[in-house]
Amino acid sequence: MRLQLLHSRVSSATFSRLFSTAKARPKANHRSPPLSTIEPISKPKPKKYKLPPFYDPFGPRPPPSDKVISLADRIASLSPDELRQVGPYLREKLRGPKIQELSSDAMVSSPAASGSAAKVEEKKVEKTAFDVKLEKFDASSKIKVIKEVRAFTNLGLKEAKELVEKAPVLLKQGCTKEEANDIIEKIKAVGGMAVME
Template sequence: MSVSCRYAAQSCARQLRTTAARTPLRTSSAVALQRRYNSTEASPKISAIVDQISQLTLLETADLVASLKSRLNIPDLPVGGFAAAAAPAAAPAAVEEAEDAAPAAAEKTLFSVKLMAFDAGAKPKVIKEVKNLLGLSLVDSKKFVESAPKLMKESVPKDEAEKIVAAMKELGATVVME
């Protein structure tokens, strides 16, 4: 069971508990539902399904999961755990695709902005600007500026990166877009 399905099941169970706690039902079906919910044993139908699934091979289980996802319209979302471990395995294919696409998309769209140096007289202004840009405290901004050269922002769109470079150069800092 994927994490999103498990989360949905837990949310539904939580909602049923709170609804049942607020409006106590006295019908026979409600009593049976409460008994079933509080029961630790699964219904015979569920037990049979669990037994059948536990006898499947790994490939058959993967096919079962894929068919359930398609029938129930559950999107494929990588969420930690096994999905994060599978990503490095797919990396070589992605590198080959990126190499093929590199000549077509020669212009870079995302840049890194790096603070290289600053004028000693402009240090307070540079610290204030770094504080505003990065959302750091004044002390952290001072430490950041004093430890130049240091990467300010990563994966910034070109226009935003150019604005940062222009503002910092105006204050007397040397900033580079990479």
């Protein structure tokens, strides 16, 4: 209770002192000028650049001649069918590269066209990688065949034995013609029969 009373006395004393000093202050006769007389802070004006109406990366060009303008007007007045003919004809005239158009008719191939295409593919395709297949071997020369298989496959004894016992089996894939012939000769020499595929 005492604290509350003391607090109220201090508060009221402080308040009355502040309030009385505020009344006692003399008023200044200074009046602020009207807003119309205050000058605004001047900001620098942004620079205005004169830009061209469109951007041309190649720089300014001379205007087209009357002949070019009349030609462009005539091309623009053509019908859609005639417009499709202008490009290829100009390319032919100017000796540009020929571009072949793809159509749905070209996608469907006739039997004669597919037959001729197959012949062309047969001529171009030459086999460069061959596979060597062990067909069979004599039971008496099994050990020799296993040793020979180990020589060119880099397999262990157990793996080579399992591979030979699975005959007919592929021994080596993707070798050249000379290498395949060499392997076949070696297997034939030890009593086995291998073929090239």
